[in-house]
Amino acid sequence: MDIGKEFAPTGTLRVAINVGNGVLTSYDEETGQPDGITVEIANSLADELSLPIELKIFRSAGNVVEAVENGEWDVAFLARDPKRAEVIAFSAPYILIEGSYLVREDSDFLCNEDVDKPGVRIAVGKGAAYDLYLSRNLQHATLERAPTTPGAVDLFLEQNLDVAAGVRQPLNEYAARHDGV
Known part of the structure; x- marks a missing residue:
């Protein structure tokens, strides 16, 4: 072969x-x-x-x-x-990437269960792992999809959404550079 x-x-x-x-x-x-x-x-x-x-x-x-x-x-x-x-065959993982939420400082969200409530709106990148995972697992919150994962933070801010979901490191970097989140 x-x-x-x-x-x-x-x-x-x-x-x-x-x-x-x-x-x-x-x-x-x-x-x-x-x-x-x-x-x-x-x-x-x-x-x-x-x-x-x-x-x-x-x-x-x-x-x-x-x-x-x-x-x-x-x-x-x-x-x-x-x-x-x-539609895709996967190999063993080569890296571990953590997903996380970005919220405003005055948010009452302290854990995943707090986020999955009626009326909570979460920004995600369309088709991203976080979109797929949350689509399967959320029962009450609503997903709002940005065209890309980096665009999820923009959508979170522009539409005054409750949460942005994505890769932990960029969300942490964003929070470190911007007040209020």
Whole structure:
């Protein structure tokens, strides 16, 4: 069996890079060049398989998942999720990323159970792991979807929502730089 052919039937390893997750990838808008752990792993995999590589840039995890249906990529770096697993085969995890909530300082939310109440509105990035998880698990709160995970904080602020859900590190960084959250 030719493992390179299994990974990359076109002969080039086409790797989906989600630039919406700053923990995994940084992206220079001017040059169009991504950087970060997913790019390093992708390059290592291509080297190991002796294949040329093509990095395919996506603005969100939801866009990466949509692109699998068109056969646009061979390898991607996504959070495991049962819904995604219907169309994507996952490897063992290579990194642990924590999800978290961003709330206003005067919020009464102290734990997850406080958030899942009627009338509570939560901003999430459409198709992100947090959207998928919360869609399955919330029973009372309402999700409001931004086009991307970074856009969830903007939506939270613009629409005066109760909570923003996303990756812990960027939410913590945002809170450290802005009063009131």
